[in-house]
Amino acid sequence: MEKFEIYLISLTIRKWDLEKKRMAVNTTFVVGDAEFSSNLEMALTSAGEMTEEFLNILKKEAGRKLMNGGNDFGETDIELGDKNYIKQKTGSFFKKITGELNNKGKDGKNRQSGQRAEQNNGAGQIYQATGQARQARMPRMILTTYLDVYPENHDVSALPENIQFFIILNLARKYYEKEQFQKAIHPLRRLVKMKPDFGTGYKWLARSLKKVRKYDEAVRNYENYARVENSLDAKLDLAQSYRKGKMFDKSEEIYRTILNDYPDEKEAKIGIAQIKYARQEEDYLPILDSLYQENSDWMREWMRKEFNFRIYSQSKTLLTPVQASRYLGFDKAFEITQMAFRNEVPSHFNPSRARINFFREELDRWAEVVNRFNLMGHEVVLHPENLNGDAAAVASGSQKGQSAGAKSDEDKPESTRVEEIIRYIRETRARREAMGQVTNKTRRPARKSPTQKKAGQKKRGRPKKEKKTT
Helix, strand or coil, X not given: CEEEEEEEEEEEEEEEXXXXXXXXXXXXXXXXXXXXXXXXXXXXXXXXXXXXXXXXXXXXXXXXXXXXXXXXXXXEEEEECCHHHHHHHXXXXXXXXXXXXXXXXXXXXXXXXXXXXXXXCCCHHHHHHHHHHHHHHCCCCCCCCEEECCCCCCCCCCCCHHHHHXXXXXXXXXXXXXXXXXXXXHHHHHHHHHCCCCHHHHHHHHHHHHHXXXXXXXXXXXXXXXXXXXXXXXXXXXXXXXXXCCCHHHHHHHHHHHHHHCCCCHHHHHHHHHHHHHCCCCCHHHHHHHHHHXXXXXXXXXXXXXXXXXXXXXXXXXXXXXXXXXXXXCCCHHHHHHHHHCCCCCCEEEXXXXXEEEEHHHHHHHHHHHXXXXXXXXXXXXXXXXXXXXXXXXXXXXXXXXXXXXXXXXXXXXXXXHHHHHHHHHHHHHHHHHHHHHHHHHCCCCXXXXXXXXXXXXXXXXXXXXXXXX
């Protein structure tokens, strides 16, 4: 007789029916070296009966999963692993549910809203009856719908290693799916350390690290992900991470390797076009044209969300927000700064100076691509004549164009929202410091205590009157 142990990992309440007294739950459990997820139904009774019924149904479901796996296990004997702990956790969980359905508080007493007693006028029974009727009309709800059998602070070192792995996987998956990437990093690091060939762990860890701006470590985990799985998705993720890290040679090499195996892969083609665009190579347009003819909707959507319209060159003409807005024909710089924050136009934000800058060469290429494929829904028209003769800013080809162009008050960059906040903080801090200095100068010195007075020093104030004697 072959024996298996089942370990419950998580339990989620999906729905319940109070009339039929039935409840549907979703469970995640581990049998042997495999993780399973199943939807089960059970009766709504007392907490003890629900616990016994659930564990029996869980054992039957585990046996069914094992038999459906295509293996002939013969007669199996399935036991509950970590039995006492799991029974205690599930029992407490179902006790909370029955308490909430019965509308009981932490003290175990029924909550009956509106119960008041009037001693003098005999209206206590009316209020009590009204409260009970209101209580009967109130919908009975379940607020405790999720059970994490082994929470993060629970010591699982005594459990088998394969069970520890699935417990940590459940914790990491919960944080990752809720987009709590900072919390997901620690359990994901533990996962790949316990199982170095777990490709999904490297993928989730790399994406979580990228979300919290730890790019170097993210690239290393993308490399591990591609090494372990060697799949198309893994190669595309690695090529994209290289491209966004400005490692264009490595990225282009992976993209071309993908096209050798998958000649019709659109993401690899547009990745090469992105690299050529960033390098200011002119043969990026034929690639975009062929993708547009193949699938115009996909190409436009990818260009709006993913394409980076920045170019990387040592010689670029710097434009202030006011100059850039005039170059695009806007009346105020507010419009182009809003487009920059929405990532609709190529821009560069300097957090130390809280300033947004633009480059003319990037705006030229951006307008060309936008108009060619109608990405904005309207034609973008450039107005070099609106730069008001800022020849130094337009033709210098260096990043010193800003100082040369700001000759008048109109040419000074308008304040963005970030600049206004920082300026307000600095002015407030300066006022407080100035007020503190004035207060310290005008403050009177503190009086000395009697013990600090010099010996023989006369006390201040009027002399005491002598008592008259009769």
